[in-house]
Amino acid sequence: MFSRGQRGELLSKILFYGVLTIVGLVFVYPFIFMVATSLKSSPEVFKNILSLFGERLRFDNYATVLETVNMGRYMVNTTIVTLGVVAGQIVTSLLGGYAFARIRFPGRDLILTLYLGTIMIPFTVILIPMYKMMVAFGWIDKLQSLIIPWLFTASGTFLMRQFFKTIPKELEEAAYMDGANRFTILWRIFVPLAGPAIATQFTISFLYAWNSFIWPLVAIQSKANYVVTQGLADIQGGYHASPPLVLAGTTLVIIPTVLVFLFAQKYFIEGVATTGIKK
């Protein structure tokens, strides 16, 4: 049926996919475990932690987490914060990226270098004064402390600049001759072309805002204003800490990030690979 060479090729293909599938399963197993456990009852978990299904799928765990543990409220808070940060970072990085790519002004290259250098500064260094500043502004325990300081991104600005540099100048020159101002040019010519860069930045900003933990831990104190990561830490420590409930909450937190990643994968992976932005 097969020649010897064909059979060898088939075998090596099977081996290749076999290895990749095993490795892939090892990487996603914790998430399979998470979803499976979130749909069981506590006794079922302790009876056999590895089984994928209990007696029935207990979706009521999710209802319990959303209502009793208040995860619903935390998800609303986090959504508000994330939308604010994402929109803000995209707008400021479009404006800044355009300035660095297309406008000549004194000190431009120096400012760009300095701005990029700030990526090296660990956030921890400003954690304490930022807390103090939020107290002074009266923003402590308010969602704006999680939004306004994070509307700016050096790496995003750089990403946009790099993208805008690839757009041919002829496209905007005609509009410029017709007397269009720079803002119109940015909005009408650059933004529509910047889809991939915006998708990349959207994903990066989304993951950053949705997953942030240490800053909310410091800036938000009352439970009504918690974000999801704080909510998870809270369920873990509280009396509701049964594995199905904790992991139902965790599933609710992780699923949106995975969905955003899968939808924007094509652009996002490319953006990560070319700029090295980590999170």
Next chain:
Amino acid sequence: MLKSRIREAISKSRTRESIEGYLFLLPNLLGFLIFLAIPLAISFYYSFTDYNLFTTPKFLGLANYAKALGVSFDPQAYQTALVQGKSWFAAVGAWIKPNDPTFWVALRNTLVYALGVLGFSIIPAFLLAWLLNSRLRGMTFYRALIYIPVVASVVGSALVWNWIYQQQSGALNTIISGTISWLNKLIFTAIGHPLVDPYIGWLVLPQYALFSLILMTSWATVGYDMVIFLAALQGIPVHLYEAATVDGASRWHILFRIIVPLMTPTIFFIFVINTISSLQIFSEPYIMTQGGPANSTLTIVYYLYQKGFQRFQMGYGSSLAWIVFALIFIITLIQFRLSGRWVYEE
């Protein structure tokens, strides 16, 4: 006359362009100034003070840094240790008395963490990238599977791993127990040497806890490293290894003699980025072990958080933050210096 007019028009448009440039940059500049430059300066000032958030900061000079980094010497303890027949290293350990022993524990843990994550993520990531750099179908799918842990919330992942590592009924120990009893049934009982279930307390024993966290962080890092490696691999011109294949070079020869040397700049980049992020580990120990058992997973940033926000020693906390910054800076600098020796440049 005309010339001067043109010149005037040009300089007017130049000025206008400059103003526009700064206007477009204004949001970024303001944000940078208010939420980075000013806090940075304040943090630097705090690091030289005694400050508990409620009273005004009291200037101390270098005292915070001396507390964290300083040591005193106790020759008596050195002698005693030698007399007691302890090893020379143990005696030197007794001789040097750090002013803040916990800081050194946290520093050691943080460095081990960073090295551990480097070791456990770079090599698997490279091999996976090498596998995935294939023209066969489905590569995007496998790449996505391996990347998912990178995008998932660290807090969420930590909670999942809590139940994987749990000692009594966690997933990992259940798998290990199952495998061992299966192997025993199969061979070892028959030959009279049944294997003993190690029943490891992954997160509750000091000798395992840090390792367990390293493994988890590596799992969440491999995908990132792999994507960077994959991009670099795809950037290597095909003719380079086609020529070698024609010359009859083996797969391994191509990998180690052609691909790895061409990849050294990428490997270097990953070293730097991973070190910078590992030195700032906080959420994993916070969620999974609270720095324990016996401070075995206390990292510097976690220690800083304890000092600053649980004990309100904000001056000392700030000096710890600057030490983290200096550490990152020095390690990055050393890596750049060393890179000249092994990074290939065209």
